[in-house]
Amino acid sequence: MDILEAIKNRRSIRHYKADAVDDEAINTVLEAAHWAPSWGNAQCWRFVVVRDPETRVAIADTLTKVKVDNDWVENAAAAAFKQAPVVIVLCAELGRAGFRSDGTPVTDKADYWFMFDAALAMENLVLAAHAIGLGTVIVAGFDAKKVAQILEVPDDSTVVTMTPLGFPGHKGQVSPRKDLSEVIYRDKYGK
Template identity: 55%
Template sequence: MEVLEAIKSRRSIRRYKTDQIDDKKIEAILEAGRWAPSWGNTQCWRFVVVRDAELRAKLTDTLMKIKLPDKEIPNPAANAMNTVPVIIAVCAEIGKAGAKHGPGGGGVEYATDKGDWFMFDTALAVQNMVLAAHAQGLGTVIIGAFDAAQAEKVLNVPKGYRVVTLFPVGVPDQEGKAPPRKELSEIAIKDKF
């Protein structure tokens, strides 16, 4: 699959078959993440591959409900988390990306006015991974609405790291539809805003 084709055809999938996934396919997904660019080649990401059913269920319990004016509804990704054979938790080492460490290892000074760059770097890795999954006929949905502190407890994440996102990986049981996209003329600006 060509890169632009993968970018344009990849969809967020929330319904999956229960089929198992070969370790080689998961390894290819992880390799795609490993080769993502990062600030100063810091590679602050860590990928936790969760196959254990009990741990997957506990991670599902960390998903935040959607609050409507008169009720709460389950996160639409909960069904995906309960069905897939694999969830990948993407973690980041805090204070590494976008940072300059003081002399003798003391203190952290950020090189930009945006602070810690870990969200940006992990997003690059996640994009690579979900495209690699798609290229292998697998589906994913990137989940950000979850209790990260609780997920960190479930996964025994050490101090100095955060869980940034979760994404289930599985064989799609539905075809995603392309959401409407703004025209290029609405988002691309020449020279000045």
């Protein structure tokens, strides 16, 4: 699939078929993620592939309610973590991206560059999944500390985000984007 087509046609998928996803497909999306650029090629990302149904349910239970029009409602992706046969949890090793080898920060955003690198990897992953006919939904509305406990993530690393991975049970609705003119400025910010 052409890269531009994949970017435009990928949708967040929140309903999944129970059909199994084979190791080859999982490796394809993980390899795509792993080819993402990263700070100093630090590759601070770590992926936990969860197939175990009980663990997926435990992870689903960490999803937090979200506020929609003044009401707190279930996270729309919660069921997806139980339906899809695979969940991929993206962790990051701390103190690598944005830091020199002596541990000093390189910029004022040193504490955040791991998020940036993780996001690049996740974007590659979801696009690769779409290209091979699999669905994903990037999720951040969950208790990362609880997921870290479930997966026994060590203290030098953190859980950043996660996605179910499986065959889409629906097409996925188009979430409209702002007009480009609203987000692109010329020469000066705001112009």
